[in-house]
Amino acid sequence: MTAARIKALVWREWRIIRKGYLSSMIMLFMVAGFFWLIRLSMSVGNLAPIFGDSEILKEFGGLLYYSGTVLVAVVAYTSITDVSVLTADLNANWLRYSFALPITPAARATSRYIIKLIKLAVGFGFAMLNGVLSAKVMDIPFTSDMVWFLTALLAAMILCDALSVFFNSQARTSAGLQAAQVKVMGTMITVVMIVSIVRILRTPPSEEVSLDDMINSLREAFISHESILIPLSLIGIAGGLVLGWYFMLRHYRTHGDVNEKAEKGILFSLRKQKGGETS
């Protein structure tokens, strides 16, 4: 019966996110496809007479392969966040209602993570496809280091998502969810800023740093530490998934305590409405 319940919850969540998720994937595919077409046109199509074998063509090709693949991966991976579902659940009062249903906390958390795993698999597949096609369009080999680099990115995104689950699961209102998002974004921006500042401080003042350079240097750094980073990435993926699942499970197990906080808020607002009278 637990499997049937998980299946029902997975279907329900899929039904909620389906439209938005498919739209974002189609959009991503169209944007990636648009760049492939431009690159093709620059090398063999109408734009070929203008660009030929120019440096711009090579630079654009590099951008398409490295930055494009990474950006596609990042965008595809970010779809694992379930903010839209959480918001929809809160707005529809489903969360309150669902605690009256015969669903165990483990079944709830597992159903959420099944959706996440499907999205991750699709995101990873999509990023790989983009990488393979970009490499083919540019006529360069698609090497294993890109696969591992995408895997490391996946680990980073899963760990970020676990952080997001930790903050989001404590929210009981849409406003609370927004505040949780600010906390998640704040933490992530702080990390990115620290990394960027370190990178800027290490760059000679005369040298210009493009996005492509940054991603390339990141990738080179990854390749040079491959023996450590590959196992670390795999541990990060497994650890991030388990940690996120645990945060979600804990949230569903201790929902009473969290609801208690929300209820205190409701009582407080009732008292305020009654001009301080306790009821």
Place this chain on the structure above:
Amino acid sequence: MNDYVNAIEIKNVTKKYDGFTLDNISFDVPRGSIMGFIGQNGAGKTTTIRCLLNIIPINAGKITLLGMDHIQHEQEIKERLAVVFDELPFHDIFNAKEMGRIFKGLYEKWDDALYQNYLERFQLPQKKKIGQFSKGMKMKLQIACALSHGAELLVMDEATTGLDPVVRSEILDIFLEYLQDEGHSILMSSHITSDLEKIADSVTFIDRGKILVSGYKDDVLESHSIIKCKKSDYRNIDPEDFISARVTDFGAEVMVSDRAAAERKYSGLLFEQTTLEEIMVYYVHRSMKEWSS
């Protein structure tokens, strides 16, 4: 299936918040009956229901549902009970057919044929999005979902609030039909006392976290009475003998909780039949003892 006498047994339950306490409450809902759980907004009705469902933990006391401890047998209990809230807790994007599909997976004893039967009876379209439903249709859908998995206990939290009288009457008929099965019980929280007067077997009145009255509805209505008298007569009534009194320029209306004793003591006064709503209002004003308007 276990045997039990009371569908709900609440014994000395306490739940403390800052500024509000569900204070050592106790009441039972006998199997096969419908209990009206009344009280004004913020009195503690929803908190009690949340405690019942183990949505919030209690600080003290014991809750038994369908003969089982509400924490130890939480999943089993939830399989056998249904909850109807004041607002539809389903997403607007779903339709009735899709909700049936979800509930079929969630409940072991989901009866699809019965669900379809309710949809037809309530004239609810299968494929129309819930977001396009009226409030009455939404409530009917929630009730259809609640009654299609063989629930033995139906817990309703302000379920008829905001519905027009026709829909309310229709829904009350369904509840009465549901109670035709002797194994079915209902706890109906509401501040619309007229509905409860129509269908409830017993009532429990809660105010500021305390149970003030609990018993068979007819007993409660018979034991309480309103004395309508002049102000001068009212001054002769011992404050210990009444709950509160509404005093206006035209006279006084005094609520007593022991009609028989009051009739013996104040034989010259006029005692009138009261309603649940009046009982609720007079109890709410009990701390003031005398009030107007």
